[in-house]
Amino acid sequence: MQATRRAPALSRKELIGLILGAIAFVLPLVLDVPNLDPMGERMLAVFLLAIVLWVTEAIPLVATAVLVIALEILLVSDQALLAVPEDAPAYSEFLSALANPVIILFLGGFLIADGAAKYHLDKNLAAVLIKPFTGSARRTVLGLMVITALLSMFMSNTATTATMFAVVIPILGALPEGKPRAGLALAIPVAANVGGIGTPVGTPPNAIALGALAEAGHHISFADWMIMAVPLMLIILLGSWALLCVMFIPGGLAVELDMRASWDTDRNAVMFYVIAGATILAWMTESLHGLSANVVGFLAVVALLVTRVMGGPDLGKLSWPVLWLVAGGIALGDGVGSTGLDAWILGLFDWNAMGALTVIIVMGALGLGMSNVISHSAASNLLIPLAMGLATGIEGLEPVTIAVVLALACSLGMSLPISTPPNAIAYATGEVSTPDMARTGVIIGIAGTVLLVFLMPPLWSALGML
Template sequence: MPARTRPAANRPRPGAPDRLEPLNRRQIIGILIGITVFVAPFLVDVPDLDPLGERMLSIFLLAIVFWVSEAIPLVATAVLVIGLEVLLISDQAVLPVPADATAYSSFFAALANPVIVLFLGGFLIADGAEKFHLDKNLAAVLIKPFTGSARRTVLGLMIITAVLSMFMSNTATTATMFAVVIPVLGALPEGRPRTGLALSIPVAANVGGMGTPVGTPPNAIALGALAEAGHAVSFLDWMMMSIPLMLVILLGAWLLICAVFLPGGLAVKLDMRAEWYTDRRAVMFYVIAAVTILAWMTESLHGLSANVIGFMAIVAMLVTRVMTGKDLAGLSWDVLWLVAGGIALGDGVGATGLDVWILNLFNWTSMPALAVVVLMGALGLALSNVISNSAACNLLVPLAMGLATSVGGLEPVTIAVVLALACSLGMSLPISTPPNAIAYATGEIATGDMAKIGLIVGIAGTAVLVLLMPTLWSAMGML
């Protein structure tokens, strides 16, 4: 009997909007708590905080609850922050404000912050690499010297993943690498070896994203906060500060994965071939991407800001029709707006004096600078394990920048960079980062294995970061 078709009225129409999933219990609780903490400062007088600061406290508490609970999408919270700042604390506020209130355009300007433009250029180059199969071809070429031994192959995959993650989003890199390593998984025996290889990809992607300003959103958030405070950190400066740590953690993670999952002497055979595009558009993209990356790394020689270079890359790719408006529309705009929300949150916290008020709640000034760095690094790691790395960085960087002006001997660059890098090390759960979720979806990884490796790498990496790296940065003249 032929299958019955659904009535036309019940069929989804082409182009119809997606059905919204019902709110789960955590989201409902998050919304209720968010509304409560938002309203509270309006109803209860907060000691030593003026009305403008109380309104910003409402926005800040709401952002914390919504980002932690994901009561609404992260990007929705980011734009809600900007909207509430305009309506409550700007010169266009619906409630009375002082004559010198921050111009509303300052909060909107977060959406076009130079760091956003830098990230936009990085995203477009990353999408171009995927479009012209540059990522897969590079992986196929670079993995050849590492074939034969399973341990050596995993080392090669981790190095390639980390390098790609320095210039592509961690999510895109992980998805690309899993497409590349499916034959490798098939060549390994079932069980622990496959788990080790599958775990190596998200670990390397998360760690590799630390390496450049465009590698991951926390880097952009920290750079934006530093730029707002008048502390310029160049593309190369960031790489010089982060890559030594990245390499140490990457090596340590590989040794740990080998010890736990990959027995010595395990062999693997691979047959991976690169198929390069050689048409005009592909060659043009290769040239633009290479020149852009080279220009980013030689910023101190030619004097052009990395933000300007990123924008010029966008111009070059669109004018030469290497990339199109359709490619531009397909970028991860939600991530860019999330970063903008964090920048705007920091602006509001600073403009209303809320940062000073929060810092006065604790006797931070009695703590040595090292203790503050250790505490903030630990907070960044802990929080980014249970909420997104970007959201954790968004919440903590404004407070950290306030600390930098009140704690003797604490460099703003140190605390901001430490926080960004610590947030990237939160990777112990499938929900911690998109690369973890992609790897977990392969079915090769148990949550316990991911938690064990993620916690060891995260805690050890953060310890090296907070205890050793500031001294190294100072010795290198970076601070």
């Protein structure tokens, strides 16, 4: 007789998180919160619960996301278990977050990324692109960072890092032990995190920001996002390479590589190359043909499935938890806005006394700080809905500015092995120490955020993006 499988015991952190979450949820429901009506109190209970569960990870991040949607339906929608006003949001508004157009955009991006791995496009591209950078160790690191950032613009940071380490492991063996190997191992997660900011499909915080902006009536095209983010990405990428060279890679160190590409040329592989190339081209030329990037992403899914290039098993392997996590953030933002909770929270502070620039600095610092200790997605989910509320009440503060700044700042949190999966993958090689990762991540994060909050908004304004 087969033994019954026991559920793993809760860790101390998880147990504390569940207890604190329960307390945070109950308090606004049993206490009279000044200047907040019952609908706002219920939404405050959901919001506080989400904060505690996302920070402590007492339950999986995606579980918190879907719990947020369920509680919003049961507490503040027209299907609530408690009395609600006649103008309460329809329950379908919260469920629709699971099929938000931004989710569809990411669905297309994920399927193309998985197809790149299935047909070995990622490794073959890496092998071809690294050839001009061989010889000098510093030049090789630059090449690997450029390739990693390029792939990370269209693939998940985690998948890109895993792919690149398959390429990097032989290179690590060709370098002396100690600092040079640590520098090369750090270069991959740094480039993956930085590269992800370059496109809307590069990382979940970008999707969360786009979803919040779309809900507020601000449409940012695929190309617009790239115009806003790629200059910062390139500056931080080159600065990070220079920092890694100074700290880890001595000048004059040589490395020889034998990288060969082996392209798949069967019917499905060729079809995938064509569909993926056409999709990326269509994303980048949205202003010319008028098709939304979300629609293009969905058409890519249709084309890949209809041509049998990808199938049901490939859909099953997609990062559905990430998609639902983004949906939870979108639903949280909807609930915070529709119940007036955003106005109440903003009323707790004299934000107007700070001025637009100060608010951007504070929010950028919050995004960077929180994303170092909790997931980038969770930090974005918590901060972007509040930031969007701020944008409606402070003179000179553009919604696009604050949302994009927060999304990009959250992607710069990379100082600890727990900060982001690419960091964990690099740490698992045994070549990187926590102090080295912390020093590198702190310098890049702070310098990048300073550039982001002071340099980018004026540039966006000059380019007519705001």
